[in-house]
Amino acid sequence: MHSYLSDLGLLRDRRFALLLSARTLSVLGSAFAPVALAFGVLGLPGATAATLSVVLTAESVPMIVFILFGGVLADRLPRKWVMMAGESLMAAGFFALAAMLLTGWTPLPALSAAAAVTGVGIAIMFPALTGIIPEVVPPDRLQAGNALLGLGQNAARVAGAVLGGFTVVQVGGGWALVVSGAMFAVAGALLALLRMEPVASRRERHSVLADLRDGWREFSSRQWIWVVVAQFSLLVMAIQAGHGVLGPLIAKETLGGPAGWSAFLAGEAVGTIVGVLVAMRLRPRRPILVGVLLCLPSALPYVLLGLDAPLWAIVTGAFVLGVCFDVFGVLWQTTMQREIPAESLSRVSSYDLLGSMMFGPIGLLLAGQAADLFGTEETLLACAVIIVLSTLAALLAPGVRNLRAPEREPISS
Structure with missing residues (x-):
């Protein structure tokens, strides 16, 4: 018998609570980032909409290029560590962008390279997220677990859109990106606390191309x-x-x-x-x-x-x-x-x-x-x-x- 009360009982599970907290913080950082990045880049001397377009493209292209590699990685290695790597790359990319905006050293190639690091982090993290949920959530609670994760993510998106704009207005795009990077870093630290059951080697190792096939x-x-x-x-x-x-x-x-x-x-x-x-x-x-x-x-x-x-x-x-x-x-x-x-x-x-x-x-x-x-x-x-x-x-x-x-x-x- 399913009820909201029984579904919410998942929150008492330490592993699920850590995954939910990490995922919610990560999405909050993702919701902060677009507002902070857009206004931070557009506020640079001589910056135009084309400048922002280049930086955003530099983030999106690696995300698409590396997404299949992220899937191979997450099926080969413990997914907790793959997600931590993705969160760490996103934190590093946004900290680098923040440092450039705050110091005034903002060559477009450097901004694009930092944005590309965040794109690689996203590509690595998402396939691992799909795979780790059944490792944390009991089979009879999968739908409830996905729904609770979705609830946290949606609330974070709403809060991040509002708080991101407020932070940019109050302290500027650079410091808002520092906040965003810190959220990814804390999300990675929470994942490090996640105690996973040892997983036997999932399969015989092949080349990356064989894995993709x-x-x-x-x-x-x-x-x-x-x-x-x-x-x-x-x-x-x-x-x-x-x-x-x-x-x-x-x-x-x-x-x-x-x-x-x-x-x-x-x-x-x-x-x-x-x-x-x-x-x-x-x-x-x-x-x-x-x-x-x-x-x-x-x-x-x-x-x-x-x-x-x-x-x-x-x-x-x-x-x-x-x-x-x-x-x-x-x-x-x-x-x-x-x-x-x-x-x-x-x-x-x-x-x-x-x-x-x-x-x-x-x-x-x-x-x-x-x-x-x-x-x-x-x-x-x-x-x-x-x-x-x-x-x-x-x-x-x-x-x-x-x-x-x-x-x-x-x-x-």
Whole structure:
């Protein structure tokens, strides 16, 4: 029998509490960083939007390039140590950026190199995170564990966005980056306290390329995974365009500028927290089918923005997006952790992350051009159409529709 009280009992488990604390602090640092970095770089003498673009690209490219290597690393080595390495690299990168901003020595190549270090840290950390959760959380509590981790992460994102802006205003971007780096460092220290059960050698050692081939075999042999990842490659492209470029454009033109867009993002943030609470209780027999169906309502805010709906309706649509995406995320993570062998889980997760993110930069690149050619509202409606059509296409796959959760969740010892 599941209840919120029994799920919250996970917090009494020292290992889970340490993982939750470390992950929440890390996300808080990640939420601080974009505001601090953006205003810190733009505040430099002679800096332009192009300067910031170069630094952000220097972070994102290594993240994509090294994500598969991060999966191999996390399947070969103890995942706790891999996560610690990722947190340490992120701390080092942000401390270096902070030092440059505070001392005034800010050559663009050096800023880009420090940003690249943070990108490598992210690439190493995320596949290990997916794999370590089943090592910490009992099998019958996996969904609750993923939901509680999501709750901490979402609360940290909201708090970080607010506190990051406040810190930048009060003490400047450089010191805000010091705070961000310190959070990553503390997260790594908390992970060091995590006592993990000894894990026998997971498999025979092969070359990195052989490991990647084995991971691809696990990934591609499961229709439900590769179909949904293909769906999300298009869906994320549309959302990046809508959130990164088109939504702020509409907000500037018709919703009162930053205040209107902040209301949109606040509605979405509240939705993510409610979504986690829903996911803690939801136990669908066909989790991937339910998760994919929940992607359909995520088109709603882009339809409302494209139709010039009133702000309250648009914020409501953003709330629905937040709820649906977080329920999907918990169901997706839990199903992967149940269905993928532990020795391959991080590599499969790295293929998932790479495939889902690969068209995101294209969405950002094309959004402005499409808005100029066809109009902002029309392009937002096109984003909604992409979300709906990609989701309907995913629903055609038998693997998506038919994958069932265990008849009865296993009982932990």
